[in-house]
Each structure stands twice: as structure tokens, then as C-alpha cells.
Amino acid sequence: MTDTVRSLHSAGVTVAAACASVGLPRSTFYRISQQYSHYRRVPSPVPHADRHQPAALTGAEKADVLAVLTDEQYANLSVVQTYWRALDAGKVSCSQRTFYRIARSARFVGDRRRCKYNTGKHSRRTPIVHAGAVGELWSWDVTELRGPRYQDRYKLYAVMDVFSRYPVAWRIEYHEKIDHAVSMFTQAWATHGVPGTVHADNGSVMRSGPLMAALDSAGAFASFSRPRVSDDNPFSESLFKTIKYDLDCPVQFESIDHAREWTRAFFHRYSTQHRHSGLGRCTPEQVHTGTAIQVRRQRQLTLDHYYQQHPNRFRKPPQAPPLPTATGINTHLSQTG
Known part of the structure; x- marks a missing residue:
């Protein structure tokens, strides 16, 4: 050519x-x-985004910008209005474009004017909750299970520890009631202790006064998804999908007792036998109880022994899947830039 x-x-x-x-x-x-x-x-x-720019703001200067953006006196102002008022007050020392870039990376931009509910606009801040160990974050939700007739619906309440994916509490009732949720959490706290944060969606039971009072008295922080954003509660949604896509899950249950019996057996099997992809192929129970370290060590010994017997079958020594690391809800995002 x-x-x-x-x-x-x-x-x-x-x-x-x-x-x-x-x-x-x-x-x-x-x-x-x-x-x-x-x-x-x-x-x-x-990559260009990872390169150090000599003229970039320092960490302290970015912190000053974020402090201005979160200042209550600028809460109802646009980013541009906030910048010029803060500049006149001597609180920032950067250009308007840099100020806006930091605000966008912290997800502080967007139209906050009144709009109809069906426009899909979400004014609430994205929930970001970290889970670096067992007991730091619980996630819960309620889903429906079909009964023998079309109008028969059973409510499955399920609470899971996010780090270990271990179901710490569950119950099936005819209706979604506040008393059921409070009783379920009270029993779970007595068995597994009180978590740092409890995350849920925006259901009326999740935001009810009695449940909020119970969480506050127990010392647990409440976190909520944004309206109509199912991705803000991914762990509970994934658990419900795992339940309903299980090959043994009935299309419809004969009775509420049948639903409770099957769900009890499923959660036992899920907790003690299911090798979870997000847990280094350990079971939720192994991670929740801390025995996953010994399990991985034994796996590595087995793989090492197999490699020594048949090295020609491998390009490199096989490694057991790593143990789970810190996870959480929307942790891939950042509100601090």
C-alpha cells in the first residue's frame, strides 16, 4: 500500500x-x-486519565472544593452559582471548568428542578455503602412467591450479610407488615449481632417509623436505594433471582407451609453447599464463619499435589481462587472525586 x-x-x-x-x-x-x-x-x-498533571489541584485543594459543594448555604444553588459565590468569598482557587469537573466526578451535578414523578429523574444521592468484613452491611428486601391460585401471593422477607452473602434472617408471610420486619430483625440481631448498616429499597415497611426506631436503638445505620433504581440493591435482587431460577423451585407453591419448607431447605443448601463466584468459590457459611481461609489453603495443597503429578497438563502452576475482598453497594462510584 x-x-x-x-x-x-x-x-x-x-x-x-x-x-x-x-x-x-x-x-x-x-x-x-x-x-x-x-x-x-x-x-x-x-492511560491519559491516570497520568499525573503538574498543574492539577492538590488533594487539599480538591477537598476545599468538595467542602464548598457540600456546604449547606449552597445546597439550592447550581454548580456555576456556587463557584462564583465561593470564589468571591475566597473559598476556592481554581477555574470554573475545574470546579465543575470535580463536581461531576463527585456526582453533584444534574437538574434538581421540580419534575413529574414519571420522568425518571432521581434527586436523591446515590447510596454508596462499603462492606469489608462480615457484619458491616446487611441488605434486605421482600419478594413474592406464587401460591396455588392466581390471587395467592406469599411474601418472602430475606436479609443477607453482603460480605459473606449469608442469609442471616428470612420469613414468609401472607402480607408485608411492619411488625413482621421488626420481629425478624430483632431475632437476627440476637443471633448474629447488629450490623453497621442495613440497606433496603424504598418500600413503606423499609421506611416505617417502628423499623427506623428499632434500627436506631440497636445502633444500625439505615441506607436506602434511590426511587425506581433496582441496581441500588443488587445483592438482594441477585439472591431472589437465584431462588426463583433454582431448578427445584416450584412454579407455584401448594400452601404457605410448603413455601416455608422449601425455602428453609433452599437457604440451608445455598449457605452450606453453594460455591459462590463472588466468594472465591467458597460457601456463604464458610466466609461468614471465617473457615474460608482453611478451605482455600486445603484447595491450594490439592492443586499443588495435582500439579506435581502432572505438570505437563498446565502452562503454569494452578492457583486456588482468591478469598473475597471488600465489596459493597455502588462502591465503583465515588462521591469524593
Whole structure:
């Protein structure tokens, strides 16, 4: 292709037109023609977003910007209005564009004007809850199980420890009631202790006064999903999908006692036998009780022994899946920039 470009160029065609006619980028033509004499390959290229900018704000300066953005006196102002008022007050020392960039990375931008409920606009801040150990974060929700008749619906309450995926509490009732939820959590706290945070969606029971009072008296912080955003409660949603997609799950239950019996057996099997992909193929019970370390150690010994017997079957020594690390809800996002 480069020879064709040279021939066309010698015939009076510009290099740009010749390259376009054969579909060759002009920069590629010049690099090949000059035998890469001006090309220096970087051994370990760094993405532009990760590169250090000498003129970038320091960590302290970014913290000052975030402090301004979260200041109550600017709560009802736009980012632009906030910037100029803070600049006049001597609180920030950056450009408007930099100020807005930090606000956007912290998810402090967006239209906050009144709008209809069906527009899909969400004014609540994205919940970000970390779970680095057992007992730091519980997630719970309520789903429906079908009964023998179309109008028969059973309510499955389920609470899980997010770090270990261990179901710490559950119950099935005919209706979704506040008393059922409070009783369920009270029993769970007596058995597993009080978590740092309890996350739920925006159901009336989840936000009810008696449950909030029970959480507050127990010392647990309440976290909630944004309205109509199912991704804010992914662990409970995933657990319900696992239940309903189980091959043994009945399409409809014969009675509420049947639903309770099957669910009890399922949770026992899920907790003690299910090798979870998010837990390094350990079971929720192993992670919840702290025995996952011994399980992984024994797995590694088994793999090492197998590798020593048949090294020709591997490209490199096999490694047992790593133990679970910190997780949480929307932890891939950042509200601090």
C-alpha cells in the first residue's frame, strides 16, 4: 500500500489524497516511509486519565472544593452559582471548568428542578455503602412467591450479610407488615449481632417509623436505594433471582407451609453447599464463619499435589481462587472525586 501511495504521489497526487484512496492513514504512511525513525514505543503506556498533571489541584485543594459543594448555604444553588459565590468569598482557587469537573466526578451535578414523578429523574444521592468484613452491611428486601391460585401471593422477607452473602434472617408471610420486619430483625440481631448498616429499597415497611426506631436503638445505620433504581440493591435482587431460577423451585407453591419448607431447605443448601463466584468459590457459611481461609489453603495443597503429578497438563502452576475482598453497594462510584 505504501508503494501505491508513492506511485500516486510521484504522479502528482498529494500524499493525503493518495492515502485516502487506498485507505491508509497518513500517519502510518509517514512512519513506514521513515522506517519508524521518529517513532518511540513506550514500554508501559499510562492511560491519559491516570497520568499525573503538574498543574492539577492538590488533594487539599480538591477537598476545599468538595467542602464548598457540600456546604449547606449552597445546597439550592447550581454548580456555576456556587463557584462564583465561593470564589468571591475566597473559598476556592481554581477555574470554573475545574470546579465543575470535580463536581461531576463527585456526582453533584444534574437538574434538581421540580419534575413529574414519571420522568425518571432521581434527586436523591446515590447510596454508596462499603462492606469489608462480615457484619458491616446487611441488605434486605421482600419478594413474592406464587401460591396455588392466581390471587395467592406469599411474601418472602430475606436479609443477607453482603460480605459473606449469608442469609442471616428470612420469613414468609401472607402480607408485608411492619411488625413482621421488626420481629425478624430483632431475632437476627440476637443471633448474629447488629450490623453497621442495613440497606433496603424504598418500600413503606423499609421506611416505617417502628423499623427506623428499632434500627436506631440497636445502633444500625439505615441506607436506602434511590426511587425506581433496582441496581441500588443488587445483592438482594441477585439472591431472589437465584431462588426463583433454582431448578427445584416450584412454579407455584401448594400452601404457605410448603413455601416455608422449601425455602428453609433452599437457604440451608445455598449457605452450606453453594460455591459462590463472588466468594472465591467458597460457601456463604464458610466466609461468614471465617473457615474460608482453611478451605482455600486445603484447595491450594490439592492443586499443588495435582500439579506435581502432572505438570505437563498446565502452562503454569494452578492457583486456588482468591478469598473475597471488600465489596459493597455502588462502591465503583465515588462521591469524593
